Amino acid sequence: MNGPSLEATPQQQRALERFYYYEARLLDNRQYQQWLALVSPEIRYLMPSRVNVMVDNRARGKEEMISVDRELEGPDSLGCPIREEGYIHLMVRAERAFKINSWSENPPARTRRIVGNVELVGQRGEELSVLSNFHLYYARPGGESCVYSGQRRDVLSPAEQGYTIEKREVIMDYANIEVPTLGLLF
Amino acid sequence: MRVSELVNEDASLVSRRCWSDAGVYELEKRGIFRRAWLFLGHESQIRNPGDFVQAYMCETPVILARGMDGGLHASVNSCTHRGLPVCRADHGNTKRFICPYHNWSYSVEGNLVTIPQESAVANKPDKAVLGLKQVPRVASWRGMVFGCFDENVESLEDYLGDMRFYLDAFFERFPGGIEFLGAPHRWVINANWKLPVENQLGDVNHGAFLHSAIIPREAQDLIEELGFSAVTRAGHGATFRLMPQGAPVDEVAWGMEGMGGMFGGAEVQEYLREIQSHAAERVGDIRARMKGLTYGIYPNLSFLWSNTSFKVSHPRGPGKVEYWSWAVVPADAPDSIKRVLRTNYSSFFGPAGILEQEDSEVWVQQFQGSNIDFADDRPYYYGLGLGEEAPHPELPGLVSVTANEFYARHFFRRWRDELQAVEGQS
Known part of the structure; x- marks a missing residue:
């Protein structure tokens, strides 16, 4: 993504932010079943792994030399992304929170996320490409608290409740992974 | 504290201090990691001259590279001048x-080539002796590259011994062998390095309990009914299911019960069946019927056959581990199939894995329990199935049911003996 975002109308921008705030509230309130209703049955939910790559000498002095995307082993690569999931994965993740024998959710973590930098960056027919950033504070009884930081690259389609998430790619800002799990719903 | 006080004779009792004591950890470095063959990487990651990957030998950073001579070189990643990683x-x-x-x-082989400052001084340093510290022994078996800091260590083949029988049940199934995908997922966990190892060495018994939200009891019953645990040498172990003769190909074939087989579509399923249809001619009848679960290679390499992932538990002190894991796929599979098969690892294991998020949490909690005071008269009980393992007519090593914790007792006997061998030495 290069250049400024599309010129969204104030209504469009407001609708996107309203949707993301609602989604964040559902996730922080552990209303995962309601959250699942925001997700397309065909969703692609991706998290590339992040690699320390060699400097490409030919790119020296240019922005591409240190571009974020060079560090990502994504779904098209022959590396190994952290997550390549569909609806069934998200359903399993959502449902296990409601089982008393899901030991890593029991007692559940306390989370609070701030979503911002919402930018409409593309539009194809009714589908919108939207970027957003998040900081997520995570505190789990018996473990250390931590902060997750990342970017979401979404494809949304219009729906009754605002939008449906058709695709989400989560770019995590980690060097070594020092959080208890990257398996949360971001 | 003496090592003999940490693990009793038959290793049915293991002290909490084995997991948490800083002095014990120093002994582990000298007694185990200084002397054992340690996994560095796979040849599929370094096919061409100049290719390299990072590795660790305990806390020591190592570069594994394919030299311009085509050979394998392992150099300590620390400059001879001031110690920085190069x-x-x-x-x-x-x-x-x-x-x-x-x-x-x-x-790339580790030889010192230039010292920019030397032209300005009269006495030129002897560059021939100032290269990166070399790992003195490097060897490869089936593409798996290991290094050892002890020049006098036995050969890698002897070190692996009969574990090769079980590893080949997987490696030799595929005409082109296997391939490691991408950079490892590197994950810092506040746990002792030995618990991930023990977990993957033979502990399938926690499945129906810790993972009961995901693994149904019936699936675990089937694992236990068909399951074996084998120890080929203390510290090396395998657990697997031996499917009945004549079982349908879809029940025996590797991968069919994973994400690829379940959701990968007809192309992936056909590929998996095709591999299984040649399995008996490639690895023999008994190994063709094997469906592996967990494997462990002493001291800290694990292979999770069921989700095809290799893992290394790199110690970072008694209470911290840097856990590395890779997805592994058949080398000659089409790229589209490799991309599907790797999700059988990443969906369940690795830093976002639905199962591993439960494992890593208990590993952290076990360390906390091992680090408490006033409970040293309650060592951990490792006596389940004591003495119930025995040789098997067709399977190498000592063999038993999966509930028998002999895999862990053997590990701790070797661990104790190797620490005792360096105890009192400086």
């Missing part, structure tokens, strides 16, 4: 490793 990338291809501090540069 390589920062996870993997890549290069002619030189260059220290950022004063630009001493090294060949």
Whole structure:
């Protein structure tokens, strides 16, 4: 993504932010079943792994030399992304929170996320490409608290409740992974 | 504290201090990691001259590279001048490793090539003796590259011994062998390095309990009914199911019960059946019927056959581990199939894995329990199935049911003996 975002109308921008705030509230309130209703049955939910790559000498002095995307082993690569999931994965993740024998959710973590930098960056027919950033504070009884930081690259389609998430790619800002799990719903 | 006080004779009792004591950890470095063959990487990651990957031998950073001579070289990633790492990338291809501090540069084999400052001094240093510290023994078996800091260590083949029988049940199934995908997922966990190892060495018994939200009881019953645990030598172990003769191909074939087989579509399923249809001619009848679960290679390499992932538990002190894991796929599978098969690892294991998020949490909690005071008269009980393992007519090693914790007792007997061998030495 290069250049400024599309010129969204104030209504469009407001609708996107309203949707993301609602989604964040559902996730922080552990209303995962309601959250699942925001997700397309065909969703692609991706998290590339992040690699320390060699400097490409030919790119020296240019922005591409240190571009974020060079560090990502994504779904098209022959590396190994952290997550390549569909609806069934998200359903399993959502449902296990409601089982008393899901030991890593029991007692559940306390989370609070701030979503911002919402930018409409593309539009194809009714589908919108939207970027957003998040900081997520995570505190789990018996473990250390931590902060997750990342970017979401979404494809949304219009729906009754605002939008449906058709695709989400989560770019995590980690060097070594020092959080208890990257398996949360971001 | 004496090592003999940590693990009793038959290793049915294991002290909490084995997991948490800083002095014990120093003994582990000298008694185990200084002397054992340690996994460095797979040849599929370094096919061409100049290719390299990062590795660790305990806490010591190592570069594993394919030299311009085509050979394998393992160099300690620390400049001979001031000790900085000379390589920062996870993997890549290069002619030189260059220290950022004063630009001493090294060949990919680890030889010192240039000292920029030497032209300004009269006495020229002898560059021939100032290369990167070399790992003195490097060897490869089936593409798996290991290194050892003890020049006098036995051969890698002897070290692996009969574990090769079980590893080949997987490796030799595929005409082109296997391939490691991408950079490892590197994950810091506040746990002792031995618990991930023990978990993957033979502990399938926690499945129906810790993972009961995901693994149904019936699936675990089937594992236990058909399951075996084998120890080929203390510290090396395998658990697997031996499917009945004549079982349908879809029940025996590797991968069919994973994400690829379940959701990968007809192309992936056909590929998996095709591999299984040649399994008996490639690895023999009994190994063709094997469906592996967990494997462990002493001291800290694990292989999770069921989700095809290799893992290394790199210690970072008694209470911290840097856990590395890779997805592994058949090398000659089409790229589209490799991409499907790797999700059988990443869906369940690795840093976002639905199962591993439960494992890693208990590993952290076990360390906390091992680090408490006033409970040293309650060592951990490792006596389940004591003495119930026995030789098997067709399977190498000692063999038993999966509930028998002999895999862990053997590990701790070897661990104790190797620590005792260096105890009192400086």
